Amino acid sequence: MNQKRSFFFQIFVVMSTILLMAGLLSGCFSRGKKAREEEAITVLIQKAKVQSFQQFIDLNGQIAGRNEVKVYADVSGKIAQILVKEGSYVSKGSVIAYIDRAQVGADYALAPVKAPISGYVTSVSVVLGQMISPGTVPVASIGSLTEMDVIISLPERFVRDVEIGQTVYLKVAAYPDERFTATIYRKDLAVDPTSRTLTVRAQIQDPRGKLLSGMFADVSILVRESSKSIVIPSSALVELENGKQAVYVNQDNVAKIRPVSVAFGYKDKVAIQQGLNPGEEVIIYGKEFLKDGTPIYPVEEEN
Structure with a gap:
């Protein structure tokens, strides 16, 4: 009888030890998992999408009648x-x-x-x-009142980007909800030595009698466009030590650095020529806290 009790006691001790070890291991695992979660950096991500994208030069211009002269x-x-x-x-x-x-x-x-x-x-x-x-x-x-031009003083740094035939979009204060279209037909061959600008004239298509000579206009000259580009916020770009550009992408909640080639940009967005695939999650905010391999907690922003 004493032997039987001793046997059951030994089994009880072994089982208690196993349960205690399992509890300790489980606690360590939970604490390790929680520590890893606490180490993860919260970042804002956006999925790369293919879309049309345009680049403009935004300037000011003045409306004038075609061949208008002062007497x-x-x-x-x-x-x-x-x-x-x-x-x-x-x-x-x-x-x-x-x-x-x-x-x-x-x-x-x-x-x-x-x-x-x-x-x-x-x-x-x-x-x-x-x-x-x-x-x-x-x-x-x-x-002329039916043939109207917009006269643009183009800074010399943009001279090589503007050619005859390019489209110009313009808005005037009198019609803030309307956008008029013009086509560049003349580009001077000399830069003004005082203002360092080149005079460009664009013929306004169908002004419909609304535009008057002397009106001030906000103009946007279309210089590049793509019907299918991967477009991301410029805030996602990171400059590498070699001077090239890269982005961080989310791979299984880990930030991975990815070199990219930028085709062109406009305002707060850029078109990516090489280095990204549609659907990849790009980190657009929070990248200053990251390095290659940093655990992250991604929060998606719709684009």
Whole structure:
């Protein structure tokens, strides 16, 4: 009987030891797992998607009638008559104003100011009785009201990116919800030495009589586009020691560095030419805390 009790006691001790060891191992495993979870860096990720992407040069421009010219007087004197008003059509050579050159002790016939081209009077810059001199104040401006241009002063750093035929999108304050389209048809061959800009003209397609000469416009020149590009936020880019670029991708909740080649960028996004596949999870925020192989806790942002 004592032997039997001793046998059961020994079994009890062995089983208790096994259960105790299992509990200790389970606790160690749980603490290790919890420690690993606490070490993981929370990052924001976004799945790489294929989409169309465009690059623009954003500048300012001014609306003007096609071939618009300013008309100056050939002589000094006082404005005696104004024969036109804004919006009226004039033919080349027709008189638009007269200047009184009269001086004390001398009489002169009124001197005519003639239109150098045919078109519409877009502005009259003088009033009756005003004194003017040749080449100072224009009497009026004449141009087209149906064929309108946007004149752009292009900084010289963008000269090689802009060519004849490129599309320009523009908006004006008078119609904030409308976008007008123009096509570049002229590009000067010399940069202004003072402003370091090149004058570019684009013909506005169907202005519908809404755009007026002298209006200020926000313009965007389309320089590159792709119908199928992997587009990601530029905040995802990391510069490597060799000067090349890379991104961190999520592989089983581990951050892995991936060299990439950027095709072009615009504002806060870039088109990736090589190095990424559609659907891969790219880390867009939190990368400054990472290195290759860092455990991460990914939170997805929809794009």
